[in-house]
Amino acid sequence: xxxxxxxxxxxxxxxxxxxxxxxxxxxxxxxxxxxxxxxxxxxxxxxxxxxxxxxxxxxxxxxxxxxxx
Numbered sequence: 623x624x625x626x627x628x629x630x631x632x633x634x635x636x637x638x639x640x641x642x643x644x645x646x647x648x649x650x651x652x653x654x655x656x657x658x659x660x661x662x663x664x665x666x667x668x669x670x671x672x673x674x675x676x677x678x679x680x681x682x683x684x685x686x687x688x689x690x691x
Contacts (some may be wrong), residue, residue: 624679626686633690648690655684 632638633651642650653659660680668676 629683629686630690651687655680655687657681657684
């Protein structure tokens with residue numbers, strides 16, 4: 623199970639940030655989790671039955687990253 627707090631902690635984990643500012647980190651994550659980009663990159667690689675749940679989860683992460691701004 624993933625939550626807002628877990629996603630936030632993962633995104634800002636010291637081993638991932640490598641001296642970047644909070645703004646730089648959030649911007650990179652917004653681009654990574656943007657629904658259109660995520661759909662284009664990931665949908666074709668998913669098994670048919672897994673896509674609906676994956677899409678819901680990715681949309682949640684995108685909203686949570688937006689909250690981090």
